[in-house]
Amino acid sequence: EKQKNSTLMPNNSIAGDLPRDDDLNAILQIKKGTVDEQPRGGPKKNFTFKVSEGFLILKAKIHIHASPLPDDAPIFFKKSKNATQAQYVEMTAENFVEYLKARWSKITELDMTRWGAANTTAAAGTFFEVFVYKPRFVYKSRP
Numbered sequence: 001e002k003q004k005n006s007t008l009m010p011n012n013s014i015a016g017d018l019p020r021d022d023d024l025n026a027i028l029q030i031k032k033g034t035v036d037e038q039p040r041g042g043p044k045k046n047f048t049f050k051v052s053e054g055f056l057i058l059k060a061k062i063h064i065h066a067s068p069l070p071d072d073a074p075i076f077f078k079k080s081k082n083a084t085q086a087q088y089v090e091m092t093a094e095n096f097v098e099y100l101k102a103r104w105s106k107i108t109e110l111d112m113t114r115w116g117a118a119n120t121t122a123a124a125g126t127f128f129e130v131f132v133y134k135p136r137f138v139y140k141s142r143p
Contacts, residue, residue: 015122
């Protein structure tokens, strides 16, 4: 009987299974202001993460790039390439893998063809987009 590769996370994608232990690319957009202020633009930071590291490590990396950021700042995730900001969903430890698989499943044959022509992989060519709202003023609690 064929053994299952434990480093892959099965899902229905033309790119195959979502890799657990490969570096995946993230783009973090930092929106300055609150949701109510409907901020636009903001700096973008690129970093890598692994599914196997889990949500808390992803969150820690986001906090490093967006510092200072309130501990309870929600992290929003773009589940498809064409999602508008209003369609971003809040990512949590509970839905972390599900949302990554959902984005991975949106890879198209055209994407695969382009990456093949560029001699790159789906893991290297896919960008997982997240964003946070960074309040204009973050008050630190006093000791």
